[in-house]
Amino acid sequence: MQLSAAPYEERLTTPRSWWLISFLVGVSFALILLPFGTLPMLGGLVGGTAAAAVVASAYGSQRIRIVGDSLIAGEAKIPVSALGPSEVLDPEEARAWRTYKADTRAFLLLRAYIPTALRVEVTDPEDPTPYLYLSTREPEKLAAAIEAARAAQA
Template sequence: MPIYRERLSVPVSWWIIAVALVVTLFAIVTVPVGMFAGTLVGGVAALILVLWFVQYGAARVVVDGERLQAGRAVIGRAFLGKVEALTGDDARHAFGRDCDPKAYLLLRSYVKGAVRVEITDPRDPAPYWVIATRHPDRLAAALTGHSVARS
């Protein structure tokens, strides 16, 4: 039974921009070439964008009693050390200038919060994971076994 679960789906604004892009492509091709070509180009663009958004936004963060899953990576909770909720500049710097190149990152540019989790497994080359999350305090609490009031 999951203690914490989050899907890092793409925001609605991305879908709106994608619709505008598809309509623009349709119009750009339809006017000089014709309706069939415009529909074909618009349809292919729409299909590519939908598949990409669904795949990119399918990343999940799941914490249960035994493990932490961040995207495709999974680690036992026994190998987790210090947990730190990050927001604002701290979260941005954790993915950028302050990041160890060996760290595992689950980054989504549209998610502003993050959690840094120290990895204590001596066989794991990553010293820590930085996980994008919309709810850094809740994820950190789930990993440390504390409770946080929902806002």
């Protein structure tokens, strides 16, 4: 397998404010357990914070990568030869494609805290998915990496 000319990898990490929210979830658990004593309260603080942090980390662990001749986005893996033109979406257009323009058959790697996205058409006639909607902080770089991987394949 040949490496692509312009490798790309992005992790869709959660915003920093989510870590504060994780701590506040822990405080909530501590307040709930306060009537049972100091030790349960501390356990609630630590356990609640840890559980919320694990959820935030897992939600922000999705990756978008170009590996060889394939685009890997979350759980989806598709060869770049099965992809058509891509469209860089600004925040307003990305919101439209997440809502009223969305097709229920599309693959969405959606993170609402990332305002920009890339929409890539799927040209494989065997695949019922019309397009991929990929939340990304760098849609231009991702589109260029897909094009470079397609050119390297040719």
